[in-house]
Every structure is written in C-alpha cells, then in structure tokens.
Amino acid sequence: MTEFLPKSEIALIKALAEKKEREIQGRFIAEGKKLCLEALHNSMDIEYAVMVQNPNEEVLAVAATLYHHGVNVYTVGDAVFERISNTQNPQGILCIINKVETNSQTPTESFLAFDSIADPGNLGTIIRTADWFGIHTFVLGGTTADPYNPKVLRASMGSVFRSNFIITSHLEVYLDALKEKNNSLELYGMTLEEAHSLSSITHSAHQWGLIVGSEAHGISEEVQSCITTKIHIPGHGLAESLNVGIASGIALYHFSLLTSQ
Structure with a gap:
C-alpha cells in the first residue's frame, strides 16, 4: 500500500x-x-x-x-x-x-467579512461556527490569517474544506462595490459604539453580510463606512469584551433564527 x-x-x-x-x-x-x-x-x-x-x-x-x-x-x-x-x-x-482557486468573487449567499482577524485560532473557530449555521462564504480583508494556516485548519475541524474564500487587500473597496451591485444588501458590523442591540434586529435582508473586526482594534474606520447597521451584544458583567469567536457565534445564531422565520 x-x-x-x-x-x-x-x-x-x-x-x-x-x-x-x-x-x-x-x-x-x-x-x-x-x-x-x-x-x-x-x-x-x-x-x-x-x-x-x-x-x-x-x-x-x-x-x-x-x-x-x-x-x-x-x-x-x-x-x-x-x-x-x-x-x-x-x-x-x-x-x-x-489549493483550488474559486472563480467567483461575488457572494451569492449571506457571508462573513473579516477585517484583519490575524489570530488563526479565532479565524478557524469562526469558520467552524459559521459552517454550523450554514454560512460558507468568507471575505478575508486586511491582515486576516491565511485560511490554510495549519492552526486555522485545526480550529475549523475541517469546515475550511466546505468554505469559499474571497481575499482582498482593500476590504472597504470590495464591500462598497458589492453594495453598488446589490442595493438591498445589508451589511451588519459588530461594534461597541453607537450600535443597535443585536436583539433589536427583528428581520434581515434576503442577503446580508456580517463584518467582524479584530479583538485588538475592532473594525477599521474605512470599513466602518461600509456598514449599513451597526450592532452590539449587550453584557451585564464586568468583562471588558467578548472573544471575537464567541461574539460571532452569538450573532450568527440570532441571524439564523431570523432566516428560519
């Protein structure tokens, strides 16, 4: 053999x-x-x-x-x-x-956009969580980790193999172009300031994108300009913030409920 x-x-x-x-x-x-x-x-x-x-x-x-x-x-x-x-x-x-390169650079379904998620463990965890909720398209912007990094692969537990990756060095330019092609596209951004509570989002567009930033720097100002609705997850304890993987999972669960309605 x-x-x-x-x-x-x-x-x-x-x-x-x-x-x-x-x-x-x-x-x-x-x-x-x-x-x-x-x-x-x-x-x-x-x-x-x-x-x-x-x-x-x-x-x-x-x-x-x-x-x-x-x-x-x-x-x-x-x-x-x-x-x-x-x-x-x-x-x-x-x-x-x-590696198999994808020919499509335009998402045909709802997607996640990563603004410089450099930690491979966090990236793999989010990809795995998104896979659970049926999201398989990811836009990787800025200094986001390589999805084929060994640590990303291990954290994703194989979900990378069911994913479509679109890589761009200028995430804000890419997202603006998507909005021009589809004016009904809703782009949610997870921020801590001047944002709607996640629970206040009671319906979603047919196609939406969830923008996630790094734990250290959040979503950059340039990419924030692309957001149509800023959202946050309110907390009641003393922790400064949520891990980006946990926060993404909570948001994806909420949007999965809206999609199933």
Missing part, C-alpha cells in the same frame, strides 16, 4: 508551514486523522498522504481509507514525520492538498 516518501518532498512539505510557500507551491497540509478524512469526504484535491513507518491501528485505518479512494500513501520514519509536522503531538498522518 505504501512506499517511502521521496527525499525531495521532505523539504517542500516542511516549507508549507509558511504562507508564502503555500502560495508558491499552491498546496497546503492537513494533518491528523480527522482532517485527512474530512478532506477526503469533501472531495478535496489530495495529492498524497504521508504516515509514520509504524502507525497505530487508527492511523493505519485512515491510510487504508485514503488508499482505497485512490490516494497514494507514503511512509517516513518518526524523526522525519516530526520534522514535517506542525503539531506538538503528531498523530502520525497528514495529507498534502492542492
């Missing part, structure tokens, strides 16, 4: 820990049993898989599943696997996946 991984690939795989290299190679790493199976079940373009030379039964079962679906599986020694792994406690299997 397996053969040894060519030495020429080892350095290339290790380099995929960096965003620039992922862009150059046009591929990324999905590491661990869960992500490998999620990639397979979501019909990702898996180039090949790599597992340790002496895998446990669970890893061997995942490798067998991949192999029976036409994925080549290579082996490496434990020391080599630790070198190419991005986790502290490697599970012993990973997949190399070719």
